[in-house]
Amino acid sequence: MEPKEQIRNAIDVVDLVGEYLQLKKAGQGSFKALCPFHGEKTPSFYVHRSKQIWHCFGCDKGGDIFTFIMDMEGVEFPEALRMLAKKAGVELPQYERRDASRTDHLKAINAFAQKVYERYLQTAQGKGARAYLEGRGITEELQMRFGLGYAPDAWTALIDAARQKGISEADWQAAGLALPSKRGNRIDRFRHRLMIPLRDHHGDTVGFTGRVLRKDDTPKYMNSPQTDIYDKSALVYGLDIAKAAIKSAGEVILVEGNLDVIASHKADVKNVVAISGTALTERHIQMLKRYTTRFVFCFDADDAGFNAAMRGMHLSRGLGMDVRVVAIPSGAGKDPDEIVQKDPQAWRALVEAHADQMTYLFNRLVAPIDRKDVTTKKRAGAVFLEELAASKDTIEREHWLKRLSEALDVPLQELRKSLGSGPDNGQRKGNAIQQTPQKHQSLEDIFLAHSINDTNAFALAASRIAPSNLSEPLAHALYTLALSLYHDANTSNESFFEAVRQEASKHSQELSGYFARCAILLDLENSPPNANDDTRFSQILTRLEDRVRNSKRQDILFALREAERVGDMAQVEALTRQYQSML
Ligand SMILES: [Zn+2]
Structure with missing residues (x-):
């Protein structure tokens, strides 16, 4: 089995998504959440356990565990594969690991440094650091939980340890742990400091903060520089x-x-x-x-x-x-x-x-001011209104406008004017996430939703609908792919859904997403399969066939008019017959 499939078998999409989003039960084996990829107040993001897919009906993103990690972590496929392989305990062949080897190497160096710092904390040299921690009531258990350590008061203690370990000085510097010295060699960046590892959200150490232990040392806190693995504008400590x-x-x-x-x-x-x-x-x-x-x-x-x-x-x-x-x-x-x-x-x-932000701002900025002090009134009012403008909630805006009007003794109308004309003011300023309109479900989407979920339905579809009957590119591609799998002797009724999913995911991320959308579409309507479904599906097939027939008729009518215009009577007669046969 390919590593990708091994990983897919080992990781449940619902569990994976559940690590990132707050899931609510939405029906048989399906869960919903607020979509992390577009702004929304009611959930349109669905994830389905037995089908192992996710899809957002708001922004139309969707797919499997790999596409989820790619979108969520903002990484390319190889990195997503590597992350999930690690999680699943699946060994990847060397060639698939290559992309990530550089960052892995730098992380390994930082992990090694952390171990060395931890060891130094327990030595005689670490006595001062231990005393400092004790003074702040940071227990050994907490020290271990956060991986605290001590950088010794020496120029090359860590570089020497790294050399023994076979890590080059250049790599040590690339990992943010060494500095070039005036004499042309390299020295340890952190010396005589309490070391706090900076870990990313996976728990991998990517850098350090070193806190001074001697009063006159500066700066008080020294951070690792930006490196290939540490970006302070993205790292959230803890x-x-x-x-x-x-x-x-x-x-x-x-x-x-x-x-x-x-x-x-x-x-x-x-x-x-x-x-x-x-x-x-x-x-x-x-x-x-x-x-x-x-x-x-x-x-x-x-x-x-x-x-x-x-x-x-x-x-x-x-x-x-x-x-x-x-x-x-x-x-x-x-x-x-x-x-x-x-x-x-x-x-x-x-x-x-804790208070909500507007209450806090009101109490801090507006409540204490003297109504007669015009300058302060203006300034406080302006700051408060600017924050209020970011609110899209009409009730909240009205509530605070009234409070502000009373507190500042300024007519409500005036305040409303300076806030802007309507509740969408904040959006026009461009500081709000755009609400994505729900994508319309087309007849072709619904057709595929019925047929890929049920091989009996698919058999019926295959007998009546040709791929050329579908005009939307993704629907056409998915149906073509499903048809060839359906006719493949190796595909059983039981494996059909899974086979289509795998093929779609091999084809492209876009098609994989479209597959997920179709697979989950019917669950959204909360209608368990019953006898009426057959009737409904049959109606869908009829509508598709009608649509094809109508468009053929349109073509004939067009050709007929053209033939009349040029006076080709034989052609007119033939087309008329053809047209009538279709009625
Ligand atoms: Zn979405």
């Missing part, structure tokens, strides 16, 4: 560990520092991640959105913290996220780490008491 907790909590808490994430675990709040060394980007949001659409922003209540968080909140809201806010009150501690240090219960309570 996600590998937080995934399950995020899904069960239905929300993710975003904090500022990696150590805040670790501290939060001490308080048993585990749905926490950090965006470190950069502002929140659209790629971070897309990554997190796989697990939840509710983002709880946690930041210092001071102006710097607030302003930084505002940008992230604005971006998230524009991408359709449900944005919540936890502002750390002054006196509680400067960051989650400090709060947990003082009182873990206080952190849990703070996180649970």
Whole structure:
């Protein structure tokens, strides 16, 4: 069996999709979810267990486990194959691994470095780092969970270890772990620092954050540089560990520092991640959105913290996220780490008491201002209205406009004018995901939906409908392919559906997606197979035949008119006879 088929047998599409999306039961063996590929409020994304396919009726994406990973992870087929092979424990032949070998190698180097750092933490040299961790109450269990380590106070300790392991200095540098020195050789990038591995959402180490242990060392936090495997604008710290907790909590808490994430675990709040060394980007949001659409922003209540968080909140809201806010009150501690240090219960309570973004903004910006201070009123009003404009919810907009009108003592009409004319204002600004209209189901789609799911139906189809009767390219291609499999002696009734699926997936990603769409179409209508289905299918066949006959008649009529125009009476007579025979 081909590796691709082995992998397909080992991984259930429902389980796989369930790792990314919140699935709800939608019927016999089928589940639905909000589509991750287009903005929507009611689910049109379906995944089916016995058919092993997924399809979104909103944006028309669909296919099998491979296409799902390709779309979800934004990777090409070889990478999707490699990822799923690893998951399924299937060994790939060398040639299929080639594409990924470079990133694998760099990841292996970072994994090796992590092991070395972990070992150094337990040595006499790691004493200071251990004392630091102890002082912050980070237990050995937590140290292991997050893979913490220590970079020794030496120039080439790690490079030497790498050399012994057979890793070249050039590769070590490409992995972000070495720096060129003034003397022309290479030195360790991280020296005398507490090492926090940066892991991607699969749990592979792709870089490090090193925290100073000596007071006057700078910078306080040093990150790995951008490498082929580490991109700070895409990496969400702690996600590998937080995934399950995020899904069960239905929300993710975003904090500022990696150590805040670790501290939060001490308080048993585990749905926490950090965006470190950069502002929140659209790629971070897309990554997190796989697990939840509710983002709880946690930041210092001071102006710097607030302003930084505002940008992230604005971006998230524009991408359709449900944005919540936890502002750390002054006196509680400067960051989650400090709060947990003082009182873990206080952190849990703070996180649970999150407010929605507009309520928070109103209380912070609008409520405290003096109505007579025109300048402040204007500024606060403008910031608040800008955020409100991103809301597509009319009720929410009206609610806040009224509150704002009362608070600022400005007529409602004026505020509405400055907000824009209608609820679609936010969309026109281009900061909202476009809602994709539902694709119309054509007669040919429904014809294929009936016939590929049931060999009896297909037998009937094969006897009445020729591929040329189908005018849509994908329908034509799928039907042609299915017909040849149907006539193939090696295909049994039981294996027909599976055979069509495999052929479609070999043919192209597009056809594989179209197959999934047809395979799942009837489940959507929630109609279990019954006697009426036969009648219905028969009607579909008749309509297809009628359509063919009609178009032939149109052709004849056209030719007839042409023959009359040029005065070819013999031709007119022949065509007339032909036309009448078709009535
Ligand atoms: Zn979709």
